[in-house]
Amino acid sequence: MNNSGMRSYMERRLPSSFKIQITSMVDMFVIILVFLIKSYSTSPINIQPTQDMTLPVSSVDADPIDVVKLMVSKKGIFLEEKKVIDFENGGLMKKDLDTNDPLFIAALFKELDTKAKMVKDISKVNDTLEFDGKILMQADKDLAYSILQKVMYTSMLAGYSDVKLAVNAKDF
Amino acid sequence: MRARKSDPTFDLNLAPVLDIMVTVIPMLLLSVAFVQIRMIETPVPQVVAEKINSQDQHPRVSVNLKVSKQDGFQLTVFDNGQRKDFKVGLKQGQLDFDGLTNVAAQVKRQYADVFKLELAPTQTVVFDDIVKTMDSVRRMPANVEKVTITDTKTGQKVQTDLLFPDVVFANVVGD
Incomplete structure (x- = not known):
């Protein structure tokens, strides 16, 4: 190939650098961003729905x-994600209930009482x-x-008498 | 004379926008909530709150609601020793929540100052039905006329669509 042929080839061929077309990618990210901002939550309570736990x-x-x-699921009772009681056939086992007081769950009371005492002790030194x-x-x-x-009933006896119920929002 | 031509179109540099997106999206993904949790504790207007407080101090009238899967709802009003019963039976074998709202609105018209309701579900009632019951007695339906209460401080009349937002479990310590 002579010099003029080489020159015409270099002029015809595509440039070595190219621009990526990112407009469609930005469009996609904008849609994702809007969806995520709508679902953004600053709530202190965040739970993942499971088979054993569906809030009303x-x-x-x-x-x-x-x-x-x-948390009271179909499998058991959890206090701050720590399992306290296991359920059998979707209900409490007889061994978990007090023989004299059938409404009293001893293991749950122990955990709640420990927590309440801890908070009370801290509150003595921290106003x-x-x-x-x-x-x-x-x-x-x-x-x-x-x-x-x-x-x-057990929560009430442990000092937690102001029970609040967590529910799912209707219009979400 | 040759006219100088300029290209009216240009490429917008989207790379910085993309950089921001890539930074923001992972942050939002970490805090995204696919389920929004709420808490049953209805905020009430100041006038209503005062009424609830005064009712707690002088419980002249109390409203009790029994929920049973077999018999439906039984709303009982104790007014200075007098007892009035209102029953809402089952509708096609299910609890009739719309019927309960209508009966609660009827009771509310007679006792506009009462906002507290003592709820007593039977052992077999599921949590979902308890929450639906609370929802049914919280507010009046949209097409029903609101009730008028008097502000104890200013003497002004205030309209409210709240029925019985202050629900307490009456039978936690047993029937």
Whole structure:
């Protein structure tokens, strides 16, 4: 190939650098961003729905507060994600209930009482912290009141008499 | 004379926008909530809150609601020793929540100052039905006329669509 042929080839061929077309990618990111901003939550309570734990839906619009969290699923009772009681056939086992008081769950009381005492001890030296007896109960929607009654009764005896119920927002 | 031509179109540099997106999206992904949690504790207007407080101090009238999967709802009003019962039976074998709202609105018209309701579900009632019951007695339906209460401080009349937002479990310590 002579010089003029080489020159015409170099002029015809594509340039070595090129621009990536990112407009469509930015469009996609904008859609994702809008969706994520809509779903953005600053709530202190965030739970992932599972088979054993489906909250009932309510029209109430109060945001949950950051207090002691008690979870009652179909599998058992959890206090701040620590398992306290295992359920058998979707209910409490007889061994977990007090023989003299059938509403009293001894293991749950022990855990709640320890927590309450700890907060009370801290509040003695720290004025900003105060034991207010508030507890947020997240319970599965299919659980019978007989179980919830026992949980609330035991919480009340441990000093947590202000039981709040966590629910799913209706219009989300 | 040759006219100088200029290209009216240009390429917008989207690379910085993309950089921002790539930074912001992972941050939002970490805090995204696919389920929004709420808490049953209805905020009430100041006038209503005062009424609830005064009612706690002088419980002249109390409203009790029994929930049963077999018999439906039974709303009982104790007014200075007098007892009035209102029953809402089952509808196609299920609890009739709309019927309960209508009965609660009827009771509310007679006792506009009462905002507290003592809820007593039976052992077999599921949590979902308890929450639906609370929702049914919280507010009046949109097409029903609001009730008028009097502000104890200013003497002004205030309209509210709240029925019985202050719900307490009456049978936690047993029936």
